[in-house]
Amino acid sequence: MTRRYVLRRVLQLLPTTAVILLVGFLLIHLAPGDPVLALAGENGDAEYYAFVREKFGLDESLPRQLAVYAGNVLSGDLGTSYVQGRPVAQIIAERLPATLLLTGTALLLSTVVGVAVGVFTATRRRRWPDVTVTLATLAMYAAPVFLVGQLAILLLALRAGWFPVQGMTDARSSATGVARALDVGHHLVLPALALASQEVAAVARLARVGLLDELARDHIRTARAKGVGERSVVLRHALRRAMLPVVTVLGGRVGHLVAGAVVVEVVFGWPGLGRLLVTAMQARDAPIVLGVFLLVAVTVVMANLLTDLVYAWLDPRVRYG
């Protein structure tokens, strides 16, 4: 793996994101609907609507608006939100930590729990624990995130009263420091579980299949014949290579998690980028929508790059040049 390879991959980011931005720009501007309604309210007169259109450059032609936008992005300026009148970069930066916390936790949770479940089922192949757990993960994989979220609220928050139903903190507490971190953690449990549920299932199934494949190979038989303990056979010899398919889908999973976060954030009132995106779409606040698109695109492309690098580390036969 060379430095040149990494550099080339990073450079590939540029055309990819440019295309994503262009498509996003065209989608939001060619879609019917006028942001002026969200800006001006519904009781204005014609003169007022014309004034607002001019103020935000909405009276310009589409190519001209695109040129202005592209120029601004190239100089590092994501523009100003129509509705909030504040820089898009600042608005995104405010929401980013909440989404990172949520998707990061879900990613970690789904990987660790998913692999553990995979190991558990693969080592009990075709016995009842395998069948039960595999069926359960299949159900989890099939259940839409919003359904899992609502069920979690109904059962674990409303019935059992273990967790709060929404938000990131307790409305009536103004705690700081450790108490606040614990409060946030308590609020994080349900949304992170809901978001991770599908991914846990996906990872578990991949890990199970990969491990089963691996356990049937010659080098495992040799290891067992040499008298290596079963625990060591599974965890040291088989698991490392069985992780390859799991890692392969890592980049794609980041995309899934971001998409899932949009739903989970709305269901649980989690103040992140997903909700920002939904609100901005409804108001046709194009600068915010495009800013979020840009961030997500870069993240997913970077995650894929990272995947490739980890892949090479796990399987020394893979070389990039």
Add this chain to the structure above:
Amino acid sequence: MPARRLVVLVAAAVLLAGCASSDPEPRAGDDPTASSGPTRGGTLSVAIDSDPGQLNPAITTSGGTHTASELVYNGLVELTPDLEPVPELAESWEVLEDGALYRFDLRDGVTWHDGMPFTSADVKFTFEEMLLQLHSRTKASVGAALESITTPDADTVEFRFSRPYAPLLLQLDVTEAPILPKHLYEGTDVQKNPVNSKPIGTGPFTLESYTPDSELRFAANEDYFKPDLPYLDEVVMRIIPDKGNQVVALEAGEVDFLFGTPGPDLPRLKESGDVEFLTTQRNPGGSNCIMTVSFNLDKPIFQDVRVRRAVGSALDREQFVERVLFGQGKVAEAPISSGIGFAHVPGLAGLPTFDRAAAEMLLDEAGWQRDGDATRTALGVAGVPDGTPLAFGFTHFPTFAPYAQLLRAQLAEVGVDVTLTPLEPPVFADTVFTARDFDTNIISYCNGADPEIGVKRMYVTSNIGPVPFSNSSAYRNAEVDELFEQARTTVDEKARTATYRELQERLVEDLPYLWIVETEANRAFTTQCSGFSAAGHFAETASCSR
């Protein structure tokens, strides 16, 4: 468990439940703390639908911004639940020159949250630089009539109009005309001023913190000019976009107050006994709203008033109240909302009431023939080829789908075939008002506190065109235009009422629209809290015993 013991247990449970419900309800007067007045202190947690984006209510009519920011600001007047103007920042006022000049004497000793004194210059600045530029309702009504604002001294402000202007006093509350500090906005771009997210007002609460998309925290203004108010120490607004989740949060005790209650949840919350309600026609996004069906009068099939009248007679509005609103509203009895007492005229002759036979007869007369249960077809209808089916589209916000489905079902009964087209609000505005590509639609037209604010826009000829939520039917009647102008410049309330009566008689005759139901919202709050008002600084006089 033996069957007999089970029966006994059930009987005991029924008996207990009976006792519990026959117990007298605890009354406010019985509460030992009530004798010493409302409880002081505590935090009120409120659910709101959306992030306000920014907190300057003078540059937008957005419901989100107004809900969150009206606690911080004041208007010159406050409106009582009956829409009577009472003093707020203005201590008193005189209406001079038959209503062409209004002189306000401002309250002494009012300070902004940063300690600076409030003066007449703030009023003049807010109007000239913000309200008359960017607050769509105030700009379109006051702005069109105003000649000048003058400030003879720091405590006096005068509004001069070119002709007498009747509705002014109803347009000066915190919703229509909040007053903002000149010293923080002067010389800046008011739409990008950072004060918009760190507001400084004169109101009962000061903003403590604003976490976008999460929560806003307000603390009591210790120096508020209304004595003893507010009672609460703190108000926290939680942003919970989904209305169902708001109800869940109220039931779980995470919030104390909701601005609205979804109809399907209403019976359950009422039964629980833990929640109280305040029913109102006023909402931060607009008050006195009537769900109104527009006919695109440019289309040949709607040019015969008998067709419009038949559609009106085929609709059973009581069903809309029951099945769509779950009782949160009432049948609209006039073009102008019952919330505007002086202008509302119920019982006008010719307003269609539910009568299916009459509807069928009108359609027969208009040349729309029916064969059995089939859709009617044209026979000798002007501008329509014979044999054309009586079928048209109905455009609506996705959230209004229940209205659309009920309307389609009711019109099918009289042989009218309706196709539904749900469109998101920005697309709806484009399609209906710019492209005018629709047959019929439904819009929640909010009348406001005065017909000049939210009624006139629907009917005057000059308001046909690419302006969202203007004259959707494209109704043209020079007489009606003239009557609106007359009502605007008549200050005497009796004479004004008479003008609005005449106007509504014309509208009912022409039926450019069908006024279906007046909608109401139910503020829902835990029984531990009380003292809310429906609009403006809703928590100014609220308190919680906890």
